[in-house]
Amino acid sequence: MSQSDITVTETATPKRPVRWHIAVFLAPAFVVYTAVMILPLIETLRLSLFNVVGGELAFVGLANFAQLFGDPRLAADFWNAFSNNTIFFLIHMAVQNPIGIALAAMLSLPGLRFAAFYRSAIFVPTLLSFVIVGFIWKLILSPIWGIAPNLMDLVGLKSFFGPWLGKPESALITVSLISVWQYVGIPMMLIYAALLNIPDEVLEAAEIDGITGWSQFWKIKLPLILPSIGIISVLTFVGNFNAFDLIYTVQGALAGPDGSTDILGTLLYRTFFGFQNQMGNPPMGATIATVMFLIILAGVSLYLFVIQRRIRRYQF
Amino acid sequence: MGSLQLSSIRKSFGTHEVLKGIDLEVKDGEFVIFVGPSGCGKSTLLRVIAGLEDATSGSVRIDGAEVVNTPPAKRGIAMVFQSYALYPHLTVKDNMGLGLKQAGEGKAVIEERVAKASTMLSLDPYLARRPAELSGGQRQRVAIGRAIVREPKLFLFDEPLSNLDAALRVQTRLEIAALHRRLKATMIYVTHDQVEAMTLADKIVVLSAGAIEQIGSPMELYNRPANLFVAGFIGSPQMNFIEAGRLNETNASTIGIRPEHITLSREAGTWKGRVEHVEHLGADTIVYLETDVTGLLTVRLFGEHPYAADDIVYATPDAASMHRFDAEGRAIRA
Amino acid sequence: MGSLQLSSIRKSFGTHEVLKGIDLEVKDGEFVIFVGPSGCGKSTLLRVIAGLEDATSGSVRIDGAEVVNTPPAKRGIAMVFQSYALYPHLTVKDNMGLGLKQAGEGKAVIEERVAKASTMLSLDPYLARRPAELSGGQRQRVAIGRAIVREPKLFLFDEPLSNLDAALRVQTRLEIAALHRRLKATMIYVTHDQVEAMTLADKIVVLSAGAIEQIGSPMELYNRPANLFVAGFIGSPQMNFIEAGRLNETNASTIGIRPEHITLSREAGTWKGRVEHVEHLGADTIVYLETDVTGLLTVRLFGEHPYAADDIVYATPDAASMHRFDAEGRAIRA
Amino acid sequence: QETQLTIESWRNDDLPIWQEKIIPAFEAKHPDIKVTFAPMAPTEYNSAVNAKLEAGTAGDLITCRPFDLSLAMFEKGQLAPLNDLEGMENFSDVAKSAWTTDDGQTTFCVPMASVIHGFIYNKAAFEEVGVEVPKTEEEFFAVLEKIKEDGNYIPMAMGTKDQWEAATMGYYNIGPNYWKGEEGRKALIAGTQKLTDPQWVEPYATLAKWKDYLGDGFEAQTYPDSQNLFTLGRAAIYPAGSWEIAPFKSQADFEMGAFPPPVKAEGDKCYISDHNDIGIGLNADSDNKEAAKTFLSWVASPEFAELYANSAPGFFSLNSTPVKMEDELAQEFVSWRENCETTIRPSAAIVGRGDPNLDLEMWRTSANVINGTMTPEQAGEETQKGLDSWYKPKQ
Amino acid sequence: MSKARSSFLRTGFVHVALIAYTLIALFPVFLTLVNSLKSRNAIFREPMALPTPKTFSLIGYETVLSQGDFFGYFQNSLIVTVVSIALVLLFGAMAAFALSEYRFRGNMLLGLYLALGIMIPIRLGTVAILQGMVATGLVNTLTALILVYTAQGLPLAIFILSEFMRTVSDDLKSAGRIDGLSEYAIFFRLVLPLVRPAMATVAVFTMIPIWNDLWFPLILAPGEATKTITLGAQMFIGQYVTNWNAVLSALSLAILPVLVLYVIFSRQLIRGITSGAVK
C-alpha cells in the first residue's frame, strides 16, 4: 500500500457523522450501572486509603496495603486465603468446566431424547440457594446421619469415607466439589447455547466427511465454541475469586477447620463486616477488596486484551 | 462398489410431501444427473441418499445393502452441499484435508491429494485462507475440493458449479468428468445448467414436484421427451408449444417444436409473423415473433442476424422435428 | 436519480489488493453487468457501492453526491447478496416485507407489493416458511424478492439467478428486465451466465483481478473484444486462440476465432484434423478436433451432427470473423 | 396518636414469643404504641444492622450483642445513653457490665438475659449404663469411659466443625474452674496472667481428652448434628448452654438432667460461666425516642423479666428482682449460681476487641486441640501471641 | 434428524452418562423435598427414606404458610426478579450490541469498565447504596431492589451477550442496513431474535442470584410489604436451633418458582435459529 492511500483513509474517516445510536445503546446500562454499582463501590474502595486515626477517619495513603502485606498475621491470612482460592479455582477449572462442557456436548446431540429433561434436572442445583446447598450437603456428608457412608457402603467403599468437611486436608477439596456440583449448570448452559449456534449444515458436512462423535466434538464444535470456553474460564476465575456464600454456608465465616477453606471472599467478609465478636474493619476490608479487585482485574484484562483478541470468532 | 437403488422413497416435512415415491437404479460407475425445477426435491433426495435425512418410507440400498441404519460417514460417500457448508474455522487446506485426516491417511497422502485438488480448482493462492475471506466462487470450489479429495465410490454434487464463471465452469466440468473416468466412481449430480447436464450425464433424471418424470440419456430426453413437462424442461430456450387444433392436427392435443428447429426468412415460409423482440447472444440470435397461427414463437438462429422488432418474417418449422402430445401431455410416438 | 460514479476505487484486505483502481460511470436507468472470473472482485465492488465495505481509497458518488459517509440504509439501494443473507428467523413474507415496514409503508401497500413479488417469483406457497425450510432456489428467489419489493432507484444484484432452473431463470430474467423498464431504475448486476449478460445488459463491464478490462455493449464485447482476456472470457465455448505464426500471419501475435465461426466438412476445408471428442447438446454440437496447423480447435455446430471421435474432418474458419491480437494481447483493429 | 416501633433482632427463633406474648402484653398497657419485632438471621445481624445504622434506616430499638460490638455502636453515636432510663436501677453493675463503657460511666443497653454453661445429660442413658452424675473431673472421665464401653450411646455429643461449639461448650464451659473465674479473667486483662500459664492451658489439655468420647467423624459434625444426636437419644451427655433448654424440651422424649462443669478435686470451689448475652438499646437516630424509652423501661421491669424468662427458658433474667421459673431444668441451671462463682467468657470484654479477635482465636484453637491438630501448649502460645500483637495491658 | 446419524451404542452411552449425572444433581434436591414432607424425627432418623404414613408430616409447610404473608412474598420476589431480568436483558443487550458491533474510540476500555462490576462484590457498596436509596426515598420499595439487581446483573449480561452477538453474520446485518433498517431496527429485529439462546442463558444467570439473594432485601426492603420469599424463608434459620422442617419446606416452596422461570426461559434454547441464513 502506498503512502498516499494511508493519508486518504485517515482524512476520510473523521468526516463520519456522529453516531448517536451508539450512545443511545450504551446510555441506559451505563447510567444504571454507574450510579448504582460503580459509585458506591468506589465510595467503598476509597476507604482502603483511609483509616481510623484517633477516632477520626483520616487519609493514610497506602499504609493499609503496607499493613496487609507487612503485618505477619494479616499477610499470613491473606496468602493462606489466596492460595486456597487458587486451589479452589483450579479445581473448578479442572472439574467443573470439563464436566459442564461434556454435559452440554451430550445434551446438544441432535435428536437426543429427554434432552430438555436432563438439561433442566442438571441445572436444578444451580437454581438452589446457598442455604439449601449448604444444609443438604452437610447433611449428606455428615458422618452422623450416614447418608454418604451408607451410599458408599452400597458400592463397597465405606472404608474410604471420612469426615471430609472437618479435616483440614480434605475440607477445601470437598467444598470445591460441592461448589462444582452447584455450578456445573453455568458452563453447561453457556456452552449449550454456543453449541446451538453452530449451523446444522456444518455438522452435516462433518458427518459426511466421516467426522462423527468425539472427533466431531474436538475438531468442529470445540474450535467453534472456543470463545464461549474463554468466557466460562474468565467467569469461573472471577466467580471463584469472588466466591463467598457457599463456603460461608458450609463452613461458616471462619472457613474452618483451621482456616483451611478460607478464601479471599470469606476473609474479606470477616474483615469488612466483622463476625461474631470480631468487629468489622471497613478500611482493612476495603484494602483486601481492592487487592482482590486488582487480582481479578489483572485476570480479566489478560483475557480481554490478550486472549479474547486471539480467539477467532466465526459468524454463522 | 457404488451402485445405488432407491425404492419408493417418500419424504414429508410435516404434511408437505416433498418426495412422492422415487424409484431409481444407479449402476456402479454411472454419472446420473438430477434436473428439475427449483424446489422439486433434488437436494432432499441427495440428503436422503447421504443419510442426512430419514425418508418417511422407502429404502435406500448402496451396493445392494440397505443403509437406512448406516451413518452417513459409513456410506462411503462424499457430498458437495448447495450451501457449501464449509468449516468456518479451518483454512481452505484444512477444510479439504480434514476428512482424510479423520480417515487416518498419512500426512504425505493428504498433502498430495489436497495439492492436486487445489491446483485443479485454481485454489492454490487461497490455501491458507478461511472461508470468510473467500469469494462465492472460491467457496464453492473449496466445497468441491473437499468432496473430491476423499475419492469415495459415490459422489453427491448439489449444483457444484453454480457460482463459477463460464471458463472455470467448463474447466471444472471437464475435471469432474475426468475424475469420474479415473475413479470409476458413481456420481449423482444436481444442476440447472443444460450444458452440464447434456455433456456430463450418462443418465438424466427429470424430477418434478417430488416425482420422476423421465429417466434417459441426454439425447433421448432431448429427442424423445416422454411428456410435455420434460419437453419443456430440457432445452433452452424452451420448446414452443402450439395447440394442435391451430395446426389442424387431429391426432394430438399439443404440438411442440424447438426454437432451433424453426428457420426464418424475410420472403416466404409456413407462418407469417411479426418480430416482437430479438436477443443477440453473439453466437446465437433469439427471435420472438408473434404469428397469427401459433401465437408467440421463439426461434433460435445460429450466428448473428439483423432482425429487429416489428420486422415481418416467415417461420418454417422442420416437420421431422415436431413433437406430438396427447391431452394428458404424454408424447405420442409414431 | 440513480446515476453512479466510481473513481479510482481501491480496496485491500490486509496486504491483498482486491480492487486496483476502478473508474466507472453508470448513467441513470442503465443496466450494467459485471462479469469476470471468480474472485476478481465483483462482489467486493458491489459491497463498496452499497457502503457495506469502506474502499481503501477512491470515491463513490450516487447522483453526483459523494456517499462515503452515507450509511447503506440512506443510499437508496437494494441488493441481492450472493450468499442470500436471508433473515433466518423471519418467514418468507416477513423477509420481503421488513424493509417496507421499516420505511413506514402501510400494511396494505406491503401486502400488495409482497404478494406481487412472490407471485412473480413463484413463492406463493412458501410465504409462511422460514429460510431453513426452503430449497436453494427458493432462498435465492426470496433474496430477489426482498430487493425488488422496495423499488429503489439503484439495484445491486450479485448472481441472483445462479440457483434457478433454466425455465425459471428465463422467466425471472424477463421479470427483472421488465422491472428495469417499469421503474427506470439503475441496475448493477453480477452474473456468470453469458446469456444473462448478453440479453440484459446495456453495458457490460469485464473485470479481471480487480481491474476493468473493457466496458461496452454486449455485441461490442462479442464482436470487438479489446484484448485476449475479454475475447476469451466472452463467448462460450471459449474463442480458439492460435499462434499467429502457425497461420503465417505476421502483423499479429495471436489469432482468435470463435467456435461458432468455423464450419466443418468431411470432404474439404482449410485445416485437416481428427475429432477428439464430441459433445451433443441437442440444439448444438461441440466438436473438439486436433489439427496439425492449429492444435486443439473447438467448433460449435448448430443442431445435431453425427460426428464421432477419431473421424477425420476439415475445418474452415470464417476469415471475416477472425480476431487479431498483438504481443501484449491487445486487439489489432483493422 | 399511634407510634410505631421496630425492634432489630437476631433472635428469629423468638419471633413467636414476641408476637404472641411479649408484644401483646406491652401493647395492652400502652395502646398508643405499636411494636414490630423484625428479626433476621444471626449470621447477618451485625453487618446488616451496622449498614442500616450508618444509612439511618435501622429500627428504633436495637438488640445488643454483649460487650465490644455494642460498645462500638455506642461510641459511634448510634446507640443512645440510657443511664437515666427509668428501670435501669433494676440491674446490678455486673448485669450492666456487658453494655457499659469501660469507665463504668454510661450504660447504653437494657440487659435482658444471660446464659449459663454446663452439661445436660440423658437420665435414661445414665440409668441404663449405671452411672451417676460426676462431680469431679476424674469421675467425669470415668463416666465417659463407662458409657463408651457400654457402646449403646455416644458418650458426648459435640462436633468441631462449627468451631464455636468447641470453645463455647468446651473451653468456656470447663475453663472457669481452672482460671478461677473472674480472678483469672481480670488477671488476663491486667496482663498479670498469660494464656500460656497453666491455668489457661490445662483446660485445653482436658478438652483434648474429650476426643475419644465424641461421635465418629466429629470433625465434620455440625452444631445441629450435635443437638440432634442428643435429642434423638443417641448421645448421653451434651456440653451445653442454657439456651438449649427450650428446644431440647420440645424435641427430646426422654428425661434430662444437668450438672455443672466438674471440679478437679472433690470440694474445690466451683466456677460457672454465666454470660450476659442479650440486651436492648435505643437507636440514637430514632424518631420515636419517647415511645422507645417507654418500651425500654418496660423491658427493664420485673414484669418483662418474668415473662421473658418463662417464655424462653434458658435465657436467665439479669433483673435484680428474683424471677420465678417454672422449668425444672432451667431451675437446675440457675441453682448453680448459689454454690458456684459466676464469671463471663474471658474473651468477651476488653481483650476481645482487637484483631486478631481472641474469641475467634479460641474457637479455632479449641477445635484444633480437640481434633488433635494442635497441642494445648501451642494453643496457649498462639492465642497469647495474637493477643500480644495488639493488646497492651494498662500498667 | 436421521436415524442413521445416531448410533445405538453412542446414544446408550450418552443416556447412561446423563442419567448418572442427573441422579447426582437431583439426589440432594430429592432429599430436600422428601424430608420437607417428614416429621422432624424422621428427617434425622432416616433422611433417605420416603415419607411413610407414619412419618408423613406437613408441619413444615404449615409453619411456613402460617408465618407471614408467604404469597405476598412470592409476589414481591416475582416482581423484583422478572422486572430486573427484563431490564438487564434490555439494557445489557443494547450495550453489548454497541460494544460488539461498532468500532469507536474507547470501545475496549468501555467494555472493561462495564465488566468491572463482576470483579467486586456489590455487597461492599451496601452502605453507599443504602444512603443513595435513602436520599431518593426508595428504601423499602421494590424499585430499590430492582435498581440494584439491574446494576448487578448488567456486567455479566454485557459480557456474555457481546460474545454471542459477534457470531451474528455480518451479511445479515448488511442485508438489514441495505433494507433501510435503522441501527435500532437491526438490533431489535435482527440481532436480538438471533441471540435468543444467549438471552435465555443470561436471563437464567441473572435470575438465580436475584431470586436467592438475602442481603439486599434485608437491607433495602425488609418491610413486611416488600419482603421477598428468600428473606421470608430465612426467618426460620435460627441462632441456635433451626426449624429444619420449616426451612426445608420454605426452600422447597422457593425452588418451584425459579424452576418454572427456568423452564420458561430455557424454551428459548432452540437449535438452528441461524440455519438457512447464508451460504
Ligand SMILES: Nc1ncnc2c1ncn2[C@@H]1O[C@H](COP(=O)(O)OP(=O)(O)OP(=O)(O)O)[C@@H](O)[C@H]1O
Ligand atoms: N474478508 C476478506 N479477506 C481477505 N480476502 C478477501 C476477503 N473477502 C474477499 N476476499 C478476496 O477478495 C477477492 C475478491 O472477492 P470477491 O468476493 O469480490 O470476488 P467475486 O468477484 O465476487 O468472485 P465470485 O465470482 O467467486 O463471487 C477474492 O480473491 C477473495 O478471496
Ligand SMILES: Nc1ncnc2c1ncn2[C@@H]1O[C@H](COP(=O)(O)OP(=O)(O)OP(=O)(O)O)[C@@H](O)[C@H]1O
Ligand atoms: N426443512 C424443511 N421443512 C419444510 N420444507 C422443506 C424443508 N426443506 C425443504 N423443504 C421443501 O421441500 C421442497 C424440496 O426442497 P429441495 O431443497 O429438495 O429442493 P431442490 O429441488 O433442491 O430445489 P433447488 O433447485 O431450489 O435447490 C422445497 O419445496 C422446500 O421448500
Ligand SMILES: [Mg+2]
Ligand atoms: Mg437444492
Ligand SMILES: [Mg+2]
Ligand atoms: Mg462474488
